[in-house]
Amino acid sequence: MSGIDELVQANAQYAQSFPGPLPGPPKRQVAIVTCMDARLDIFRALGLEIGDAHVIRNAGGIPTPDVLRSLAISQRELGTREVMVMHHTQCGMTDFDDGAFRADLARESGQEPDWDVPGFSDAAADTVRCVELVRECAWLPHRAHVRGFVFDVATGSVTEV
Amino acid sequence: MSGIDELVQANAQYAQSFPGPLPGPPKRQVAIVTCMDARLDIFRALGLEIGDAHVIRNAGGIPTPDVLRSLAISQRELGTREVMVMHHTQCGMTDFDDGAFRADLARESGQEPDWDVPGFSDAAADTVRCVELVRECAWLPHRAHVRGFVFDVATGSVTEV
Numbered sequence: 001m002s003g004i005d006e007l008v009q010a011n012a013q014y015a016q017s018f019p020g021p022l023p024g025p026p027k028r029q030v031a032i033v034t035c036m037d038a039r040l041d042i043f044r045a046l047g048l049e050i051g052d053a054h055v056i057r058n059a060g061g062i063p064t065p066d067v068l069r070s071l072a073i074s075q076r077e078l079g080t081r082e083v084m085v086m087h088h089t090q091c092g093m094t095d096f097d098d099g100a101f102r103a104d105l106a107r108e109s110g111q112e113p114d115w116d117v118p119g120f121s122d123a124a125a126d127t128v129r130c131v132e133l134v135r136e137c138a139w140l141p142h143r144a145h146v147r148g149f150v151f152d153v154a155t156g157s158v159t160e161v
Numbered sequence: 162m163s164g165i166d167e168l169v170q171a172n173a174q175y176a177q178s179f180p181g182p183l184p185g186p187p188k189r190q191v192a193i194v195t196c197m198d199a200r201l202d203i204f205r206a207l208g209l210e211i212g213d214a215h216v217i218r219n220a221g222g223i224p225t226p227d228v229l230r231s232l233a234i235s236q237r238e239l240g241t242r243e244v245m246v247m248h249h250t251q252c253g254m255t256d257f258d259d260g261a262f263r264a265d266l267a268r269e270s271g272q273e274p275d276w277d278v279p280g281f282s283d284a285a286a287d288t289v290r291c292v293e294l295v296r297e298c299a300w301l302p303h304r305a306h307v308r309g310f311v312f313d314v315a316t317g318s319v320t321e322v
Contacts, residue, residue, distance in 0.1 A: 003189040003214070004245050004308055010208020011319045018317025024253055026199040028164040036215040036231055038187040041204045047171020053164070054197040057218040059231035066227035069276050070197055070220035072266060077253055084165050092185055092238055105233060109299035115230050138270035147165055156179025158172045 022051035025079040030054070031071055033134070034086040035061035035093070039153045046158075054080055060093035061086055062117055062126075063133045072139040081142045085130045086158065087123040088151040095119055123150050124161045131161075183212035186240040191215070192232055194295070195247040196222035196254070200314045207319075215241055221254035222247060223278055223287075224294045233300040243306040246291045248284040250313050256280055284311050285322045292322075 001009075031054040034040055042048065042055050054074045056067055063071070063085070074080045096119025106112045120126035127148035134146045149158045162170075192215040195201060203209065203216050215235045217228055224232070224246070235241045257280025267273045281287035288309035295307045310319045 002306060003191040003243050004306065006189065007191065007193075007207035007209070007214075007245065008310070008319060008321070011206055011317075014206050014208065015317040021251075021315040022200055024198065024200070024251060028167065030164040030168065031197070032168075036192070036217045036235065037185065038212050038214055038216075039183055039185070040216075041209070041211050043202045043204060045172055045175050046168035047175065048168070048202070050202050051199050053168075053199055055199075055201075055218050056197045056220075057216050058227055059217075059234040064227045064230075065274075065276055066219055066225045066278075069225075069274065069278060072274075073220040073253060073257075073262070074197065076262075077257075082164050084168065090182075090185060092234060096234075096238075101234070101237075105300045111299050113226075113230065113233075113300065115226055117227075117230060138272050139266045139274065145163060145165065149169075154182040156172075156176040158169060160169070 019050060026051065026053045028052045029079055029081040030084060031056060031074040031080040032084045032086060033061055033063060033067055035088055035091055037088055037091065040088060040151060045156060060091065060117065063130050064117055068137050068139060075140050075142050082145040083134050084147055084149060085127060085134060086149045086151055087127045088153055089123060090153050091123060093119040095121055127161045180211060187212065187214045189213045190240055190242040191245060192217060192235040192241040193245045193247060194222055194224060194228055196249055196252060198249055198252065201249060201312060206312065206317060221252065221278065224291050225278055229298050229300060236301055236303050242303045244295050245308055245310060246288060246295060247310045247312055247319065248288045249311060250284060250315065252284060254280040256282055288322045
């Protein structure tokens with residue numbers, strides 16, 4: 001059985017106690033931007049119930065143009081008002097050399113990646129930078145409540161930066 | 162108290178029973194690409210434990226260049242081997258006019274968005290399209306197990322397409 005098969009099997013049990021249809025607009029009017037990291041169970045870590053908040057995740061939890069697109073839809077179409085940007089300790093983007101990575105991809109595949117998403121040396125400092133990126137985004141009507149946090153994968157605690 | 166304050170307060174309790182440090186590479190070697198929608202509690206819906214799988218989420222669960230960047234890092238740096246692409250019913254990207262949305266943003270902000278991520282009329286059909294996009298991505302070394310699903314937000318069930 002593949003990894004995906006195991007997830008689908010687990011879903012059959014989950015669906016038995018699913019609460020049913022809820023509105024699309026997030027109840028708490030919060031959008032969370034965070035990393036894809038497997039140790040971040042965002043719903044449990046932040047006490048979220050189904051329907052509470054948008055969760056946007058990529059490698060690093062970095063507000064790339066695609067994340068800003070998602071936030072623009074979140075705020076303008078689905079009513080969110082706050083943005084929580086959350087990096088974490090022991091992130092794979094720590095000291096990640098994106099330029100070398102892109103060069104490897106281009107050499108092996110013959111196709112040049114068009115992104116430029118550098119790694120970072122300090123999760124807290126990069127969170128501050130990412131909060132600023134969101135605050136500066138003119139496509140977002142609600143930028144008064146953009147806050148940055150770091151999740152500690154050793155303790156499960158979040159700390160505001 | 163703001164929405165984010167409530168989440169941070171909930172985290173204090175969560176951290177009390179956090180299992181502690183785990184390895185970064187996902188144990189089940191699966192990466193999940195899905196929508197930011199608030200009704201998708203991916204860990205619970207798929208029976209995931211902390212450390213099991215990467216979770217990449219944007220508006221629509223669409224493999225944009227930023228998602229392909231994240232998948233490339235997931236596979237090449239952190240050892241995932243399977244990709245689960247999951248759309249859902251009642252998605253905000255259903256019949257979404259991205260061109261009109263971008264025109265609104267450009268007119269209001271004076272800054273032209275550079276993405277092109279159209280909405281879709283049929284979640285299952287678009288899932289098939291998105292699975293193909295991942296399978297065609299030359300930056301990903303592991304494309305033999307890319308599968309597509311639709312999550313039903315009324316029942317909590319996933320169905321393979």
